[in-house]
Amino acid sequence: MDDETQTLARRLAAGDRRALARAITLVESTRADHRARAVALLAALPRRQALRIGLSGTPGVGKSTFIEAFGLMLTGQGLRVAVLAVDPSSARSGGSILGDKTRMERLSRDPNAFIRPSPSRAELGGVARRTRETIRLAEAAGFDVVLVETVGVGQSETLVADMTDLFVLLLAPAGGDELQGVKRGIMEMADLILVNKADGDLRPAALRTVADYAGALRLLRRRPQDSDGFPKAMPVSATEGDGLALAWDEMRALAEWRRAHGHLDRRRAEQAERWFLSEVRAGLLARLSRPDIAARLSDLGAQVAAGTLDPVAGAAGVLASLD
Secondary structure, eight states, X not given: OOHHHHHHHHHHHTTOHHHHHHHHHHHHOOOHHHHHHHHHHHHHSOOOOOEEEEEEEOTTSOHHHHHHHHHHHHHHTTOOEEEEEEEOOOTTTOOOOOOHHHHTHHHHTOTTEEXXXXXXXXXXXXXXXXXXXXXXXXXXXXXXXXXXEOSOOSGGGGGXXXXXXXXXXXXXXXXXXXXXXXXXXXXXXXXXXXXOOOSGGGHHHHHHHHHHHHHHHHTSOOOTXXXXXXXXXXXXXXXXXXXXXXXXXXXXXXXXXXXXXTHHHHHHHHHHHHHHHHHHHHHHHHHTTSHHHHHHHHHHHHHHHHTSSOHHHHHHHHHHHTO
């Protein structure tokens, strides 16, 4: 490992936020030399654990408002909070707005908070390509809680549950139509459903929505990693701050129960193994972009399209080129 990477690792482990920002930029880079440095950096960092919380929600539900209010409550308790916000990338240009820091202005100024927006770059699952590495960096920097905000709600958003300890689904007051619109897959993955905007004229509707989701959750099969009463639905108000402390108590209670019963360690081990396999698959796909293999791929693809080569035989030919 070169001196620059060693210095970066040392500063990051000491909790330097600028070093953390630089390290995230390094691990998100696709340059081969940067990837080599990123691998060395991750291997040199101390092993620390934060409470990882994934957060997803329907458009307009107020995810940024909730995260800012929730994050300020946690920093007010002396905790260090990292927010990893994934913004959707344009399918045409590949660009992202990355506006989360402007939407969370007060939290971004808090010395105990760190907000990092990252582009999804067309990655499925509501997370960015290097979200796992970014979580690892935030933990090594000594943050107590890592919040991972996904692109938006949907069937594929469940990938965030595969890299966090708790998965929170944020919803707005609505009737049965929205209940039908939320996919069963994400409902089955959620540990806590928070119905936001439970204030003012919307409070009665929010309480009805909580009751609807509570009834729907009772129909789901209980998972081994759930303590009594979980998953559950609760009302919160990000603007008023109501319910945030109680939601945090529930998150901590579930995390502590899982830790005491060994579920948290098993979950982390399974996630690490899936991360390893994901990196292997990504590496194999990257090899297809090598000029010689790309040319072979193009040639065999043309033969398949012309009907002179069977697709299975063509695929076998490409795979043979990787040996």
